[in-house]
Amino acid sequence: MVEEQIEDQQATKTRTVTLKTLTLPSVISVGNLAELVHAEPVQLIKQLMRMGVFANVTQAIDFDTASMLARAYGYSAKALTGAGQQGSEELTEEDAAKLQIRPPVVTVLGHVDHGKTSLLDSIRKANVAGGEKGGITQHIGAYQVDYNNQIITLLDTPGHEAFTAMRARGAQVTDIAVLVVAADDGVMPQTIEAIDHIKAAGVPIIVAINKMDLPDADPDKIKRQLSEHALLVEDWGGEVIAVPVSAKTGEGIEDLLESIVVLSEVEELKANPDRSAVGVVIEARTDKSRGVVASLLIQTGTLHQGDNFAVGTIRGRVRALTSDSGRRIKSAGPSQPVEILGLSELPEAGDTLTVVADERAARDLVAERQRSAGARGVTLEDMTSRLSSGSVKELDLILKTDVQGSIDALRQALGQLSTDETKVKLIHASTGTVTESDVLLAVASQAIIVGFNTRTEPGARHMADLEGVDIRLYDIIYRLTEDIEAAMAGLLEPKQEDIVEGKLEIRAVFSIGKGKASAGCYVTDGQVGRGSMARVLRGGKELFDGPIIGLKRFKDDVRQVTNGYECGLTLDGFNEFQEGDVIEAHRLQRVGGGS
Ligand code: GDP
Numbered sequence: 264m265v266e267e268q269i270e271d272q273q274a275t276k277t278r279t280v281t282l283k284t285l286t287l288p289s290v291i292s293v294g295n296l297a298e299l300v301h302a303e304p305v306q307l308i309k310q311l312m313r314m315g316v317f318a319n320v321t322q323a324i325d326f327d328t329a330s331m332l333a334r335a336y337g338y339s340a341k342a343l344t345g346a347g348q349q350g351s352e353e354l355t356e357e358d359a360a361k362l363q364i365r366p367p368v369v370t371v372l373g374h375v376d377h378g379k380t381s382l383l384d385s386i387r388k389a390n391v392a393g394g395e396k397g398g399i400t401q402h403i404g405a406y407q408v409d410y411n412n413q414i415i416t417l418l419d420t421p422g423h424e425a426f427t428a429m430r431a432r433g434a435q436v437t438d439i440a441v442l443v444v445a446a447d448d449g450v451m452p453q454t455i456e457a458i459d460h461i462k463a464a465g466v467p468i469i470v471a472i473n474k475m476d477l478p479d480a481d482p483d484k485i486k487r488q489l490s491e492h493a494l495l496v497e498d499w500g501g502e503v504i505a506v507p508v509s510a511k512t513g514e515g516i517e518d519l520l521e522s523i524v525v526l527s528e529v530e531e532l533k534a535n536p537d538r539s540a541v542g543v544v545i546e547a548r549t550d551k552s553r554g555v556v557a558s559l560l561i562q563t564g565t566l567h568q569g570d571n572f573a574v575g576t577i578r579g580r581v582r583a584l585t586s587d588s589g590r591r592i593k594s595a596g597p598s599q600p601v602e603i604l605g606l607s608e609l610p611e612a613g614d615t616l617t618v619v620a621d622e623r624a625a626r627d628l629v630a631e632r633q634r635s636a637g638a639r640g641v642t643l644e645d646m647t648s649r650l651s652s653g654s655v656k657e658l659d660l661i662l663k664t665d666v667q668g669s670i671d672a673l674r675q676a677l678g679q680l681s682t683d684e685t686k687v688k689l690i691h692a693s694t695g696t697v698t699e700s701d702v703l704l705a706v707a708s709q710a711i712i713v714g715f716n717t718r719t720e721p722g723a724r725h726m727a728d729l730e731g732v733d734i735r736l737y738d739i740i741y742r743l744t745e746d747i748e749a750a751m752a753g754l755l756e757p758k759q760e761d762i763v764e765g766k767l768e769i770r771a772v773f774s775i776g777k778g779k780a781s782a783g784c785y786v787t788d789g790q791v792g793r794g795s796m797a798r799v800l801r802g803g804k805e806l807f808d809g810p811i812i813g814l815k816r817f818k819d820d821v822r823q824v825t826n827g828y829e830c831g832l833t834l835d836g837f838n839e840f841q842e843g844d845v846i847e848a849h850r851l852q853r854v855g856g857g858s
Pocket of ligand 1: 373374377378381473
């Protein structure tokens with residue numbers, strides 16, 4: 264059988280041990296830290312997940328986080344001098360005592376029209392934190408409610424796309440997932456997708472059976488259907504709480520909040536409010552008068568006005584903080600949503616904000632993040648070497664097929680490939696094409712996508728290219744299982760092919776300053792994408808071959824231009840375009856087994 268259960272990780276307890284000293288820079292990649300503490304990167308990644316930080320091997324973590332991890336492996340971290348640290352004071356044994364209970368961060372997920380937005384609205388109306396019922400509430404991407412003096416943070420963007428997109432960017436912010444299922448409709452494809460995305464993230468679930476006010480509401484049917492998808496609620500011998508609610512009448516909403524509070528107590532969610540803040544961007548926009556406005560969720564520490572920070576690869580200093588109720592505040596603590604001013608550029612949702620001592624430390628952190636940036640997905644070849652080196656013990660797959668029968672057949676065939684040492688795990692299997700949501704899940708979970716008798720949506724293809732996610736399409740079952748088996752045995756050889764994607768003709772050449780030129784082209788065949796390479800041909804002779812760095816339609820940057828359209832193209836290192844030159848857009852593509 265294919266393993267479907269997500270392992271529940273036990274939190275490591277702090278012990279009194281003699282610590283070896285380890286000198287660390289202000290930021291370090293997870294992989295490098297793993298080497299220094301003689302641990303497997305995957306162990307550090309799991310540990311980080313428990314701390315609410317989702318990182319992969321190449322990702323940079325700050326000194327505070329790194330030293331906490333190092334402690335778990337018996338090292339006491341010292342800051343590299345000159346790195347300009349704040350909070351670089353050794354984390355001593357009493358730091359465990361500095362941890363305080365923090366509010367749970369909740370995301371609502373479920374099938375379209377099952378009532379996610381309505382549920383968020385009804386919770387918000389009934390219990391706005393700070394006793395400002397009926398007052399003007401700000402939309403800042405998340406809000407807090409006060410249920411019997413217990414604060415709960417709710418993320419305003421429901422759905423598993425947003426949830427997994429954040430994870431794909433390295434930010435796991437959700438502590439509890441509320442899965443909404445409409446009582447009159449039942450478990451639908453997106454319900455199942457949401458369940459798999461939540462399970463892959465290892466986040467505990469509460470089921471809200473919504474629309475209980477409707478006459479044809481059938482909660483027992485929902486519970487049975489959930490059990491068919493390995494989600495066992497209490498009535499079915501499982502541990503998942505299911506709460507009947509109506510977002511329309513408000514029935515059951517208090518019970519739902521109560522369940523969230525109880526579950527968050529079980530989870531013992533804690534953070535140290537006394538350290539420098541780490542937060543995650545949940546939304547960002549440019550405001551005409553105020554400049555860049557970013558909404559953050561503080562994960563640990565306290566963010567103060569005046570703090571220097573790096574968010575993603577942007578540096579800044581907090582100019583002002585606004586709470587979810589629109590009040591100016593001076594600081595924000597763990598699990599608190601806050602809107603800040605003080606960024607020069609627009610960050611992306613999921614970017615991590617790290618407070619640092621000064622501008623110099625911010626520069627170091629940005630430099631490190633830039634160095635470790637790059638594709639975040641994995642290929643089957645990557646997994647082959649990780650499996651054979653023993654740094655991972657499990658191959659996670661996302662399976663898309665034409666029909667349900669193929670899923671059943673492949674589930675069985677793949678299940679037989681698991682050994683005592685290494686497991687094949689289907690983290691999501693469904694019928695249909697490979698979508699962007701599948702690609703995000705693959706990035707977030709370091710999984711491979713395998714398709715059987717299906718195809719990839721163009722948007723998903725593009726995203727997979729950008730993120731370095733492996734999508735392997737097959738039309739013969741044994742080819743698929745053969746490749747997976749080879750990967751498990753550490754025997755898979757990378758196969759690459761150069762594929763011409765499109766042909767363009769240069770119709771005009773524009774100077775864009777500093778000796779650089781842009782080629783005005785017409786796509787005569789196929790397509791050209793931002794991630795493609797361009798081969799410049801004149802009279803059949805190749806003049807240049809290199810990456811496309813700019814692709815525009817009129818004034819807008821675009822990802823792709825297809826046959827029959829015009830575009831402006833700039834290349835890295837070539838400006839001597841002439842009218843009549845031909846450009847071949849091509850890329851190196853890994854080739855899977857079947858197609
Ligand atoms: P979402 O797509 O999951 O965010 O769903 P919405 O919140 O937009 O709700 C979809 C539809 O279901 C809307 O017409 C809502 O008014 C309706 N709806 C949501 N919750 C309830 C409920 O508890 N009872 C009833 N009768 N209708 C509801």
